[in-house]
Amino acid sequence: MDVLNAIVLxxxxxxxxxxxxxxxxxxxxxxxxxxxxxxxxxxFAHGEIMSFGAMVAILVMWVLQAAGxxxxxxxxxxxxxxxxxxxxxALVLIVDRLVFRYYRVKRSPPVIxxxxxTGVMFVVNGLIRFIIGPTDQRVDDxxxxxxxxxxxxxxxxxxxxxxxxxxxxxxxxxxxxxxxLLFWFLNKTKTGKSMRAYSDNEDLALLSGVxxxxxxxxxxxxxxxxxxxxxxxxxxxxxxxxxTYLQLLLPIFxxxxxxxxxxxxxxxxxGFVIAFSEVMVTYAYKKFLGYIxxxxxxxxxxxxxxxxxxxxxxxxxxxxxxxxxxxxxxFAGKTL
Amino acid sequence: MSALIGQDMTGGYGTGADILHxxxxxxxxxxxxxxxxxxxxGKSTAMKAVFGMLHLREGTVTxxxxxxxxxxxxxxxxxxxAFVPQTNNVFTSMSVEENLEMGAFIRDDDxxxxxxxxxxxxxxxxxxxxxxxxxxxGGQRQQVAVGRALMTKxxxxxxxxxxxxxxxxxxxxxxxxxxxxARTGIAILMVExxxxxxLAIADKGYVLVQGRNRYTDTGEAxxxxxxxxxxxxxx
Ligand SMILES: Nc1ncnc2c1ncn2[C@@H]1O[C@H](COP(=O)(O)OP(=O)(O)OP(=O)(O)O)[C@@H](O)[C@H]1O
Ligand SMILES: [Mg+2]
Numbered sequence: 096m097d098v099l100n101a102i103v104l105x106x107x108x109x110x111x112x113x114x115x116x117x118x119x120x121x122x123x124x125x126x127x128x129x130x131x132x133x134x135x136x137x138x139f140a141h142g143e144i145m146s147f148g149a150m151v152a153i154l155v156m157w158v159l160q161a162a163g164x165x166x167x168x169x170x171x172x173x174x175x176x177x178x179x180x181x182x183x184x185a186l187v188l189i190v191d192r193l194v195f196r197y198y199r200v201k202r203s204p205p206v207i208x209x210x211x212x213t214g215v216m217f218v219v220n221g222l223i224r225f226i227i228g229p230t231d232q233r234v235d236d237x238x239x240x241x242x243x244x245x246x247x248x249x250x251x252x253x254x255x256x257x258x259x260x261x262x263x264x265x266x267x268x269x270x271x272x273x274x275x276l277l278f279w280f281l282n283k284t285k286t287g288k289s290m291r292a293y294s295d296n297e298d299l300a301l302l303s304g305v306x307x308x309x310x311x312x313x314x315x316x317x318x319x320x321x322x323x324x325x326x327x328x329x330x331x332x333x334x335x336x337x338x339t340y341l342q343l344l345l346p347i348f349x350x351x352x353x354x355x356x357x358x359x360x361x362x363x364x365x366g367f368v369i370a371f372s373e374v375m376v377t378y379a380y381k382k383f384l385g386y387i388x389x390x391x392x393x394x395x396x397x398x399x400x401x402x403x404x405x406x407x408x409x410x411x412x413x414x415x416x417x418x419x420x421x422x423x424x425x426f427a428g429k430t431l
Numbered sequence: 432m433s434a435l436i437g438q439d440m441t442g443g444y445g446t447g448a449d450i451l452h453x454x455x456x457x458x459x460x461x462x463x464x465x466x467x468x469x470x471x472x473g474k475s476t477a478m479k480a481v482f483g484m485l486h487l488r489e490g491t492v493t494x495x496x497x498x499x500x501x502x503x504x505x506x507x508x509x510x511x512x513a514f515v516p517q518t519n520n521v522f523t524s525m526s527v528e529e530n531l532e533m534g535a536f537i538r539d540d541d542x543x544x545x546x547x548x549x550x551x552x553x554x555x556x557x558x559x560x561x562x563x564x565x566x567x568x569g570g571q572r573q574q575v576a577v578g579r580a581l582m583t584k585x586x587x588x589x590x591x592x593x594x595x596x597x598x599x600x601x602x603x604x605x606x607x608x609x610x611x612x613a614r615t616g617i618a619i620l621m622v623e624x625x626x627x628x629x630l631a632i633a634d635k636g637y638v639l640v641q642g643r644n645r646y647t648d649t650g651e652a653x654x655x656x657x658x659x660x661x662x663x664x665x666x
Contacts, residue, residue, distance in 0.1 A: 285536070288525075292533045295522040302482075302516070303579070304508040304537035 101386035103255040107244075113367075113374040115263035115332055118270035121366030122325035123343065124350035125277065125359055126318040132294040132357040133314035134195070136208035140215040141322060142347065146340035147186055147219055148323030149330040150227045152179035153234060160236070168238035170261065172331055179327055184319035190215055191315050199311070216341075223337050232335040234327075235262055262332040269324055274363060277317070281359065286313060294357070342407055346373065349410035353417045354425050361426035368425075369410050377403045433493075434460040434618035435512075435587050437481040440490035449488065450476045451642040458618045458635065460586065463609065465650060467626040467663060468639035474622040475517050477639065478591050481620070482514045483507050494587065509537055513585035517592050517622070520576035523565030527556050530564050530575050534582030542582065549578040552608055570597035573605065581612070588612065590621040606632055626664050630654050638663055 123145060130138045138144075155175035165171045194215055198208050241264055244256030281287040286309075293300040293310045301307065326340065333339070350369045354361025380398035401408065417425075436457035443450040450473045458464035466474045479485045481492055483504045491500045499510055513534075522530050531549060535542040550557035553574040559567060564575050573593050580588055593609070594602040602625060610632055613619050623629035630636045633650030638659060646659055653659050 285532075288529060288532060289536060291525060292522050292529075292536075295524045296519055299516070299519060299522060300533070301504055302508065302514050303533050304505050304583070305533075306505065 097386045100253055100255045101383055103247075103251075103253055103257050104383055104386065107255065107257045109371075109374050109378050111257070111259055111263055113371045115260075115266040116374065117367035117370030118266040119325050119329045119332065119366075120346055120350045120370050121363040122270055122273060122321050122328070123347040124354065124362035124366050125273070126321035126325065127347055127351045128354075128357055128359060128362040129314055129321070130318050131351070133290060133310060134199070134208070136205040136212065137348065137356075138318075139209060139212045139344065140190070140219060141318070142340040142342075142344035143216045143219040143223065144183060144187060144319065144322040145326030145329070145343070146223055146337055147326070148179045148183040148319075149234075149326035149335050149340075150223050150337070151182035152176060152323070152327040153227065153232050153330070153335060155179065156234065165237070167236075168261070169265075170235050170237040170331060172234045172236075172327060173265065176324070176327060180320050180323040183323035183326075184316050186219070187315045187319040187322075188312070190219075191311070220337075220341070227337065229337055232330075234331045234335050235260075237261065260332070262328070266328045266332055269328060270363075273321065273324060274359075277321075277359065280317075290314065345407050345414075346370075346410040349414040353413060355423055358426040364425060369413060372413055373406045373409045376400045376409050377406045433457045433495075435481070435492075435494050435620065437477065437492045438490055440477065440480045440487050440492070442480060442485055442487040442489070444476075444485065449642070451480055451487075453490070453644075454480075454639065454642055455490075455644055455647075456481065456620065456637050458587070458620045460618045461613055461616045462634040463613050463619045463621065463632055463650075464635040464637065465626075465629040465633035466620070466622045466637045466639055467624075467629065468637075468645070469663070472639045473642040474639055475591050476642070478514065478589055478620070478622060482512065482589060508583060511583075511586035512589065513580035513583050513587070514589045515576045515580045515591060515593060517595065521564040521567075521572050521579065524563055526561050527564055527567070527575055528560040530579050531556075531582050534579035537583060545582055545584060549581055552581075552611065553578055569595075570601040570605075573597060577605075577608070585617060587618045587620065590619065592622050592624055594623065594625055602628070627654065630664075 123141065127138060127141050152172050152175045155178040156172045159165065159171050159174055164174065166174055194211055195208060198211055238261055240258060241261055242257060242259040244258045247256040281291055289300065289305045290310050290313060292303065293305055293307065329343065346369050350365035351362050353368055354363070354365030378399065381396065384398055438455050439453045440451050440455070441449055441453055454473065454477055456464065456466060456477055466477065468474055476485065480487055483502055487500065491498055493499065494510055494512065499507060502510065522533060525533070531546055532542070535545065555571055556574055556578055559571065564572060567575065577590065577593060594605050597605065606628065609619060609621065621629065630650040630653050636648060636650045636653040637644060638646040638653065646653060646656065
């Protein structure tokens with residue numbers, strides 16, 4: 096009984112939240128990795144692009160809510176997703192046309208593009224502040240819980256309950272669907288294959304008649320789509336705070352790099368590695384240990400490795416260790 | 432009217448010094464032309480110039496009498512040219528089959544017939560079709576590279592040292608395949624380090640030195656020329 100309680104407790108505070116957070120990180124890291132694989136630079140603006148996508152979703156959501164349109168029990172913001180995706184794709188294509196293309200044509204080294212992307216990050220951040228303001232926005236209307244702690248306890252008779260939020264299930268579902276679609280696209284379609292070819296050997300792809308502008312456009316379309324999704328899901332799961340996306344950049348890059356930047360599989364694995372580490376290291380194990388240890392051995396303190404305020408330090412530490420031990424990342428990325 | 436002529440080509444990389452100085456190379460349909468010369472003579476550069484990967488300050492490139500000097504490499508692929516570079520000539524992370532598919536990227540028709548022709552030409556590729564090209568041996572990779580180029584059904588096939596790093600037996604086999612390909616009416620322009628061997632199967636030979644044409648003749652005549660033998664073919 097105690098073991099079951101411990102498992103449920105752990106699932107409730109670590110398993111479920113980390114899976115949802117991991118899904119969001121994986122979607123974010125996939126966007127970063129795609130841009131890196133095709134355009135060969137680290138796009139520091141990706142966090143703000145996610146934020147932009149979430150913002151568009153919220154704006155459209157307000158319109159829908161005002162018109163009384165909803166898809167209860169699901170949150171209205173899902174209905175706004177297509178618009179958010181289109182808006183975000185438009186943003187990245189415009190930014191590419193105005194900023195990145197110039198450096199690409201000049202064949203600037205990747206670090207120049209990286210610095211340019213930092214500039215883009217600040218501009219988009221300002222734009223978001225200007226449009227929606229710096230305050231928090233709640234996104235999760237509809238039924239917030241699929242399973243509540245109380246109902247779980249009553250059904251199982253355990254001391255501990257398991258709560259599953261709608262947003263968590265949506266995050267995982269969306270991530271799985273996206274990953275399946277993305278892999279199908281990259282491995283089965285002609286355009287997808289041409290993107291992998293371009294990422295593998297740019298010159299040879301050109302010799303085969305692949306149009307580089309088309310490949311780059313598709314990379315941005317995919318990155319924009321993934322960013323809008325990841326941003327909206329993160330906002331739905333927590334609260335939409337325009338400024339958290341700047342902090343989210345670190346775990347996202349950590350995910351991409353830990354998995355092997357440029358490798359889509361790596362981005363997904365990296366997302367979950369980072370999410371689970373972050374949640375597990377900042378979780379207080381006191382109660383959990385209380386269940387599985389002999390009563391006298393239960394810890395007096397919280398048994399928490401790091402306070403939750405330090406959660407971003409976790410990705411940073413993992414990043415440093417990976418760069419020291421295996422700089423290519425788990426899947427030795429570079430090509431899609 | 433030749434299938435392909437690069438006439439009086441002069442130019443270099445970017446803003447650097449000229450590498451080619453009035454160099455001329457060409458080939459007829461169904462024939463094999465071979466470029467030989469010392470390392471750094473500009474053989475690869477001449478190939479790239481013909482394929483539009485290099486800005487020419489002077490000279491023209493024509494195929495079947497049509498001036499294509501201003502076309503991009505991609506556009507030249509659509510005009511019926513295919514090029515196998517000296518290095519990095521396969522997609523290492525993609526399977527053999529996907530490499531061939533990428534070769535046929537510009538085609539919208541059914542490519543399965545061409546692919547089975549390539550598999551007939553290089554049976555080992557059929558066996559390894561699902562393996563990433565990066566896991567193949569050097570000789571097998573060259574076969575993938577040539578196969579990829581053939582997938583466009585080109586009229587002109589350009590090969591930069593297709594036998595680099597392969598054993599003598601595979602080299603002979605590759606040369607046999609090249610002859611077979613030429614018999615189907617394709618014009619083949621080839622750079623080769625194995626000069627004697629290559630000139631023996633060549634209808635036309637070019638000896639390049641420092642970006643200039645030193646000798647131009649039939650393969651047979653160059654092989655018979657004592658001067659060429661002494662200076663470039665090792666006696
Ligand atoms: N990408 C490049 N940028 C600048 N210079 C180059 C480049 N590639 C080759 N060169 C220069 O052009 C000259 C001719 O090189 P090229 O590769 O054409 O020789 P090659 O005849 O093919 O030699 P090899 O038999 O070794 O392949 C060399 O001096 C080389 O340094
Ligand atoms: Mg060469």
